[in-house]
Amino acid sequence: MAGAKNHDYHILAPDIWPLIGAASALTFTSGMVLFMHDMASAKLVLGLGIAGLIATFFSWFSNIIKEAHAGDHTPVVQLHLRYGMILFIASEVMFFVGWFWSWFDFALFPNQLSEVVAGQWPPKAIEAVMDPFALPLLNTLILLCSGTTVTWAHHSLIHGDRDGLKKGLWATIALGVLFSAIQAYEYAHAPFGFGGNTYGSAFYMATGFHGFHVLVGTIFLTVCLVRAYKGHFTPRQHFGFEAAAWYWHFVDVVWLFLFVVVYVWGGWGAAYH
């Protein structure tokens, strides 16, 4: 903006998207309230909110990419972005702490008085749980494998191998989609429901939020793939890719904890479906 700038920081012009984004978030949450209480025009409000949020994310990140290409992302600004992404992931970790906390509470201290739990874990009402060493183990391997393919893409990028970058990203995205498909299949065939007891509640909310993060990560990587085809990223500057890879590894690590704590330990001793 100003002409006399003698530093490497990024001074931005005024932007309307923060206002639109916040208004869309409020529209979305209000739409959720209307939807949950079967009130008038719930779907309209909800749809408007979601559309506004998608438009905000799209424009906002498009602008960041444009600014990166305009040379606004000096080394110090790239360091900002790194700090920002690491801190964002730290907050996400604490979000999952909340869900694991409830899981441990229910599993270690199963409610004695509730008829559906009856002091045992998994609860009395749960006749069978998923066999952790069937599809969940396969999903674990899929995500671990996707962690290596994203590293393949990263190293290809660093060494100027654009073809390897695309192949690695294609493979990672394919594995991510496969993971989500298997999760969907498992949810559809699970021997227990969502509500009514602590096992179903904590299981579906923890794995469901993880699944949502997988979807977000897959979209993030897909954006990177599109950008790779457009010729974006250089071996020296490709933070958009790195952020996607960090996020993907974070999602991967959360799954490892879910697999060990929820699927293996949390279902120990119960009949497998």
Added chain:
Amino acid sequence: MATTADTFQAHQEHGRAHHDADHKPGFFARWFMSTNHKDIGTLYLIFAITAGIVGGAISGIMRAELAAPGIQYLGWWVQLMGGEANFDANLHMWNVLITAHGLIMVFFMVMPAMIGGFGNWFVPLMIGAPDMAFPRMNNISFWLTVAGFTSLMLSTFVPGGTGQGAGIGWTAYAPLSTSGSTGPAVDFAIFSLHLAGAGSILGAINFITTIFNMRAPGMTLHKMPLFVWSMLVTAFLLLLALPVLAAAITMLITDRNFGTTFFDAGGGGDPILYQHLFWFFGHPEVYIMILPGFGMVSQIVATFSRKPVFGYLGMAYAMVAIGVVGFVVWAHHMYTVGLDVNTKMYFTAATMVIAVPTGVKIFSWIATMWGGSIEFKSPMVWAIGMIFLFTVGGVTGVYLANGGIDDVVHDTYFVVAHFHYVLSMGAVFSLFAAFYYWFPKMSGRMHSELLSHLHFWVFFVGVNLIFFPMHFLGLQGMPRRYPDYTPAYTEFNHLATVGYMIMAASMAIFFVNVLYALLAGKKAPDNPWGPGATTLEWTLSSPPPYHQFETLPVIEDNKAAHDREHGRPSHA
């Protein structure tokens, strides 16, 4: 200030030399699309004052109701909101009032003023940065806070429990917040926390990145002004505590609407789990509200004592210690839920540990004043008031830290007295101290010292009259969160209501003062506070240029400054 009041040499041209740096965008772009940390800070302050008026008016309704035993006005308020006054609806109205008062004052007054307002304004200025690290994200943090407030206001127009609005307490304990109030008002209130929380997390990311990555050349962490230290610790608390609240209130949403049983004992759930999750956030939250105040008071006491703050590093790391230990004391809010004795012993001991770094701070402020040439300018009297009154609240905090004592006074007015001494007096006195300290810098106008002092004394008498009698009410057994009481409690309650009127009068003085300053105040010099004010914001014009530090200031280290003063070449 930092440790280096004598050696702080900021070599930079005054921003006002650059006319192009002062080019401001048009009205809509400037205030609705802002990417400027000072404008966003101003927006936050205006928002916080507005929310403070709403939250303060609600306490007025509460004090009017509590002035005498019996239900006086609640039915009138129910009818005003379009409901039918009856016993349940009246009591529900009371719950709505206490909920709104708590949520507004915590999330929409103190936090936006301290972090969004003064943090946004002065963290970049104090570290010699041209703006925040993520200026656009800074703006969405603000608008998400507004969105959260709007959601909370919407909740008052739809059904909650036995009437309109969310009557769940600011803690939103299950099962009152789940099966206890099934209407959409509670969902609006919960989503209001989601929205404001998301804004705060983004703000925390912004502050930490700014402080770690945008300090002027030469400003090491150990030379950083204490206000910036306080914001750094606060931002970490926000970043790590708020997501846990987000998870907890999401569980409330699914329990309410989608059949989960996280907090429903019938399905094996655990209402106490909600309290654990809430207070794992809630206790760091109370430090989020007071740590920036510690930072402000440190700046002000040093400025008006014309001395660097006593024990600078001890002050910085005391805040770090408070922040760290603050994460492992949460269950002292839950002594009466049936925790076993060993757990209570741990939380008692851990909580009392916090008195140590807090004591370091109190005594260091006193040691800073000791032997200084103290000037009792308006920010200083507010800061000294904060030190005194926060100490009162801190001492009752040590009482309450004891599980055994808390068993007796839990959920009584003793607790209300305690947390209003640390918040309405600790946090709010530091806010007014900061306001009078930085108002000339932000507006370019001097406020009236006379009115500021008058504001202080009237406010001081008013709030003490409101809250000091509450200690006695609590010890006599008057419970919190009730709109009615036995006639034995009348005298102290009446006194508290008189105190509220005095406090409200002092706020009129405040607004007159602000209006006077803006309309007729003397033009503020770059540094109105003299040689004690050594931080970088005082090297800029008042108000600062639209984009400051176009050329970054360089902070010399002590040795270089010493060498230069003694005619030796500096080795940069």
